[in-house]
Amino acid sequence: MSHFRFEGREISIRPGQTIAAALAEAGELALRDTRSGAPRGVWCGMGVCQDCLVTIDGEENMRACMVKSAPGLTVTRQAFPGQTAARSIGAKPITAGDLQELTPEILVIGGGAGGLSAALSARFAGADVLLIDERSVAGGQYYKQTAEGAGPPLDRQQREGAALVADVMASGVQIMAPADLWGAYAADLFFVTHNHQTYRIKPRQVILATGAYERPWPVPGWTLPGVMTTGAMQTLWRSSRTLPAKRILVAGNGPLNLQVANELAAGGANIVAVSEAAAGPGLRTLGSGLALALSGPALALEGAKLVLALKGRGIALHWATRLVAVEQGLTGLRATLRNQLGQDIFVEADAIALGYGFSPANEIARALGAEHRHDHDKGHLVCVRTAEMETTVPNVFAVGDGCGLGGAPAARSEGLIAGITAAGRLGRSVNVTALAAANADLKRHRRFQKALWRLFDAPEPGLSLCSADTLVCRCEEVTKAALDAALADGSPSIAEVKRRTRMGMGRCQGRNCGPLLVAHLAETQGRPMDEHAYFAPRGPLKPVAIGDIVSAGKPR
Amino acid sequence: MSLPSDIDVVVIGGGIVGLSTARALSTDGRGVLVIDEGRNAGTNANAGSLHVQMQSRFLRMYPDQIGNLEYSLPLYPRAVGAWQQLARDLKADFELKISGGLMVAEDAAQFAFLKEKAERERALGLDVHMLERNELMAIAPYLGDAIYGAELCVTEGKLNPLLANSALRRAVLAQGVVIATETIVSALEQRDAGYLVSTSRGQVRCKTLVLAAGAGTGALSAHLSVVIPTVAEPLHMNVTEATSPLILHLVQHADRMITLKQLGAGQVVIGGGWPARFEGPQAFPTVEPDSLIGNLSLAQHVVPRLSRLRLIRTWAGVNTTCDGQCVLGALPGHANAFVAVPGDAGYTLGPLVGDMAAAIIAGRDPGFDVRPFSASRFA
Numbered sequence: 001m002s003h004f005r006f007e008g009r010e011i012s013i014r015p016g017q018t019i020a021a022a023l024a025e026a027g028e029l030a031l032r033d034t035r036s037g038a039p040r041g042v043w044c045g046m047g048v049c050q051d052c053l054v055t056i057d058g059e060e061n062m063r064a065c066m067v068k069s070a071p072g073l074t075v076t077r078q079a080f081p082g083q084t085a086a087r088s089i090g091a092k093p094i095t096a097g098d099l100q101e102l103t104p105e106i107l108v109i110g111g112g113a114g115g116l117s118a119a120l121s122a123r124f125a126g127a128d129v130l131l132i133d134e135r136s137v138a139g140g141q142y143y144k145q146t147a148e149g150a151g152p153p154l155d156r157q158q159r160e161g162a163a164l165v166a167d168v169m170a171s172g173v174q175i176m177a178p179a180d181l182w183g184a185y186a187a188d189l190f191f192v193t194h195n196h197q198t199y200r201i202k203p204r205q206v207i208l209a210t211g212a213y214e215r216p217w218p219v220p221g222w223t224l225p226g227v228m229t230t231g232a233m234q235t236l237w238r239s240s241r242t243l244p245a246k247r248i249l250v251a252g253n254g255p256l257n258l259q260v261a262n263e264l265a266a267g268g269a270n271i272v273a274v275s276e277a278a279a280g281p282g283l284r285t286l287g288s289g290l291a292l293a294l295s296g297p298a299l300a301l302e303g304a305k306l307v308l309a310l311k312g313r314g315i316a317l318h319w320a321t322r323l324v325a326v327e328q329g330l331t332g333l334r335a336t337l338r339n340q341l342g343q344d345i346f347v348e349a350d351a352i353a354l355g356y357g358f359s360p361a362n363e364i365a366r367a368l369g370a371e372h373r374h375d376h377d378k379g380h381l382v383c384v385r386t387a388e389m390e391t392t393v394p395n396v397f398a399v400g401d402g403c404g405l406g407g408a409p410a411a412r413s414e415g416l417i418a419g420i421t422a423a424g425r426l427g428r429s430v431n432v433t434a435l436a437a438a439n440a441d442l443k444r445h446r447r448f449q450k451a452l453w454r455l456f457d458a459p460e461p462g463l464s465l466c467s468a469d470t471l472v473c474r475c476e477e478v479t480k481a482a483l484d485a486a487l488a489d490g491s492p493s494i495a496e497v498k499r500r501t502r503m504g505m506g507r508c509q510g511r512n513c514g515p516l517l518v519a520h521l522a523e524t525q526g527r528p529m530d531e532h533a534y535f536a537p538r539g540p541l542k543p544v545a546i547g548d549i550v551s552a553g554k555p556r
Numbered sequence: 557m558s559l560p561s562d563i564d565v566v567v568i569g570g571g572i573v574g575l576s577t578a579r580a581l582s583t584d585g586r587g588v589l590v591i592d593e594g595r596n597a598g599t600n601a602n603a604g605s606l607h608v609q610m611q612s613r614f615l616r617m618y619p620d621q622i623g624n625l626e627y628s629l630p631l632y633p634r635a636v637g638a639w640q641q642l643a644r645d646l647k648a649d650f651e652l653k654i655s656g657g658l659m660v661a662e663d664a665a666q667f668a669f670l671k672e673k674a675e676r677e678r679a680l681g682l683d684v685h686m687l688e689r690n691e692l693m694a695i696a697p698y699l700g701d702a703i704y705g706a707e708l709c710v711t712e713g714k715l716n717p718l719l720a721n722s723a724l725r726r727a728v729l730a731q732g733v734v735i736a737t738e739t740i741v742s743a744l745e746q747r748d749a750g751y752l753v754s755t756s757r758g759q760v761r762c763k764t765l766v767l768a769a770g771a772g773t774g775a776l777s778a779h780l781s782v783v784i785p786t787v788a789e790p791l792h793m794n795v796t797e798a799t800s801p802l803i804l805h806l807v808q809h810a811d812r813m814i815t816l817k818q819l820g821a822g823q824v825v826i827g828g829g830w831p832a833r834f835e836g837p838q839a840f841p842t843v844e845p846d847s848l849i850g851n852l853s854l855a856q857h858v859v860p861r862l863s864r865l866r867l868i869r870t871w872a873g874v875n876t877t878c879d880g881q882c883v884l885g886a887l888p889g890h891a892n893a894f895v896a897v898p899g900d901a902g903y904t905l906g907p908l909v910g911d912m913a914a915a916i917i918a919g920r921d922p923g924f925d926v927r928p929f930s931a932s933r934f935a
Contacts, residue, residue, distance in 0.1 A: 035798075035821075061797060061866055081798035081822040090700045090860035093812075093853045096846040182867075185845050198849075369836075489729065491557075493738060495596050499718050507797055507868060536596070539843060539870050543797060547863030550853035 002071035013069040016150025020052050020064035021240035030225040031064055032078040036477050041225030045232025047134055048213045050507035051474060053078055058085045098552040099200045104130035106422050107203035109181055109364060112140020114400030114411035115209030116164045121419030123171040125428040132192055133177040138165050140211055141231060142408035144238045151241055182540035184367045187395045193548045205395050205422040208365055209415060210402035212358035216512040218472050219465045221326030226333055230355030234260045243269045245350030249335055251275035251323040252355030253458045258306040260353060265313050272349050273316045275337045277458035280319030291451035295444050324465050326352060359515050360402045363541050368393050372531040378404055379460060381531055389418035397422055407449045413442035463520050473513040475506020491525045494535060507543055510535045559736055559760045563589045566753050566762040568741055568776055569769035571599030572903055573896050575724050576910020577768055582731045584918055591755060594738035597841055597874035598770040603793055603825045604717040605806050605815055607901035608632040609657060609677055609684060609709040612810050613829045614900055621880030628881055628899050629680045633711050638908040648723035650715050651820030657712025657806035658696060660703045660858060666810040670707040683710040698802050700860040712806045714817045744779035750892060764917060765893040771876040773897050782887045783934045786897060789875040790832035792847035796865045798822030803859060814854045826855045832872030841872035876902055882909060884929040885916055895931055
């Protein structure tokens with residue numbers, strides 16, 4: 001068995017494990033210290049939160065969740081603020097004109113369910129397609145693929161994804177991955193950094209399929225190492241076949257939590273409890289359940305099976321409870337679950353998965369100026385689109401959860417529609433039958449999704465579960481009390497709150513605290529929750545090393 | 557919020573100049589209302605360099621303004637002093653550091669240009685020194701192999717503008733100044749001995765009016781038929797994630813557009829006047845990717861260790877340009893309306909210009925011959 005070193009300790013590696021996975025398996029959940037000296041570990045597990053930064057072979061600020069383990073690496077825990085390696089020779093200055101330019105007919109951004117199906121349908125129509133994704137293995141969050149060498153596909157969901165990825169690879173779609181798209185300046189002007197080199201991309205049509213990331217859940221203790229999103233925990237298992245701990249608590253809102261609890265249990269974890277914020281099946285939700293069964297009988301059945309499977313495994317499923325606090329005990333993390341009557345259940349676990357819904361990753365669409373509207377039911381911005389999935393910016397299409405949550409099956413249909421339409425714009429023949437079928441499927445998927453939301457409807461706590469010292473901004477360590485102090489003086493706009501508190505100025509670039517703050521300002525100041533309520537979108541869309549941004553030449 | 561109907565002084569512009577003016581006038585015992593549009597520009601988008609030596613960018617871009625720049629040069633060391641005084645007065649730590657500023661040269665010709673510049677600056681009272689490469693590396697080991705030498709200006713420095721602006725704002729509020737944000741002025745009229753100010757939140761009458769709105773000042777003075785040709789210049793800015801102390805000085809270049817400095821919390825701010833643009837009907841200051849590439853490329857050339865540091869955010873700041881000199885004093889033809897727009901490096905000059913404006917309004921000596929700063933020069 002091969003290994004790398006972490007803080008002098010030998011860490012064994014299994015094939016396909018990320019640095020974060022190998023460390024978690026070795027019991028190392030605290031990966032760095034913040035400015036205040038607090039330990040942090042994996043939170044989002046998908047490259048968004050920047051909480052799992054470690055130093056790898058002298059290069060600081062590497063996301064442990066995104067980097068594959070390799071034998072012989074030296075990984076060290078990072079103290080704030082890190083240290084850049086010494087070097088005295090800088091690269092010769094370049095101008096934007098020196099960058100290599102790519103001119104695909106269609107650029108697809110994101111290799112999840114929506115992006116893969118968009119790329120495939122556009123390619124089938126004969127278009128020249130470039131697909132870029134942040135991860136080295138396409139599939140996105142829903143089809144989350146097993147990393148190479150980690151094992152065979154786990155289930156139908158992964159097999160379906162593997163087949164789709166294989167189809168895309170065989171179709172002649174060009175794939176650039178892992179690649180960071182950091183600049184979106186116009187419908188025909190993008191910048192992407194791949195393998196330490198930056199490219200300017202000037203496509204004729206663009207399809208955004210950027211997906212979603214999990215919402216923060218600001219309660220006391222939510223930043224402790226071992227507390228991570230349900231998606232992060234699922235990635236550890238599905239991609240790397242790694243359980244972060246033996247005793248796991250899963251708490252959240254929505255069916256993903258039930259699925260992941262079962263998957264982890266099947267993988268050998270001791271699921272100490274599952275907490276679901278929704279009220280659970282009953283008379284009130286009979287109608288939604290019925291609608292679910294009618295619009296998606298197979299999925300509805302699978303959902304019912306999830307609940308039964310938990311029961312079969314003897315796992316306690318607490319409906320109508322939510323996690324309100326976590327503290328570090330002597331023998332593990334102590335979580336408090338509270339029901340609607342205010343009664344508490346105390347649960348001890350070594351790791352906690354939190355899955356309280358998703359935020360659309362709409363940074364690129366917003367940077368391009370595509371119009372968005374606030375959807376009160378979904379609680380987030382929804383991209384304004386035509387029936388063909390075109391945004392208000394001509395030649396920019398958007399599909400899937402990035403436009404407002406809709407689920408992976410809908411994303412696939414939307415991807416098909418966008419891919420066929422974008423190729424049609426380029427003069428390729430339009431497969432009318434496929435288009436009609438995709439539209440019919442989409443209608444059904446949307447009905448299903450709507451019923452699902454009603455079934456899992458639960459009140460939003462906003463910042464009401466925070467205590468004074470709970471962090472509302474993980475990156476800049478802004479407490480609820482500090483936010484309150486900033487708000488006490490006048491009715492500051494979101495930009496002014498940002499300047500006063502530094503919320504949104506950290507490494508996650510406001511992805512976690514932004515939506516929380518928008519909702520809070522709406523609640524406390526009555527500000528409208530439209531697209532202007534959010535932090536102004538500013539590049540880079542992800543943090544990228546300066547040397548990579550300005551590298552036009554060959555890879556190092 | 558609703559506006560008071562009547563007040564001694566209305567200051568239009570809630571940036572560093574407007575707040576400094578308001579603070580001084582309020583200390584004099586006047587009731588002051590500050591009206592601000594709440595745009596992310598000017599002071600709000602400033603990066604906190606304290607400039608003293610002449611910036612090579614201005615010398616190159618506006619050779620006709622060199623005379624004006626040299627006339628104003630003695631103001632800059634005083635302006636840094638005003639910042640230090642402000643920090644003491646407010647008992648606030650906004651990471652103000654007089655760390656010295658380096659203007660680097662990459663070859664003998666650039667070094668010669670700096671040498672000549674330094675001689676003129678020294679004659680005007682600036683504390684500047686020329687450093688050969690070995691002397692330079694002794695104090696700035698972070699600079700790359702490409703750097704030949706530099707001019708050191710001892711009194712330059714930096715501060716954290718977010719902290720400074722907040723501290724000043726809190727102090728001004730504590731003194732009883734009213735600040736109306738997200739408020740847009742639609743008209744200014746002379747009424748009796750005073751002025752009527754019409755805004756998006758209603759009207760207010762005042763005895764004394766101060767225009768301190770940076771690039772927006774020209775549009776305001778036009779309501780009173782006074783020409784002030786302020787121009788908004790959107791400029792590209794970058795900030796990295798935090799790293800350990802690396803860049804100690806304010807760093808500039810003799811021949812190329814770059815400013816580099818590191819904030820107290822470790823982030824490196826990179827600017828230098830690369831162009832941005834205004835976008836859409838709201839004229840939102842917007843970043844140009846060509847500036848991002850050019851600016852960052854130069855940054856890692858000058859400080860190679862920046863190469864592995866990640867860029868977190870870019871934005872467009874808004875600089876005010878006019879003719880290289882302050883516009884300060886009573887508006888021509890108006891006894892009770894004043895203007896306070898600093899010359900180049902307006903943020904550096906802000907607290908000093910605010911104090912000078914308040915002195916002029918109170919009939920005191922501003923401590924500098926401000927006659928050349930009168931807006932009458934544009935008539």
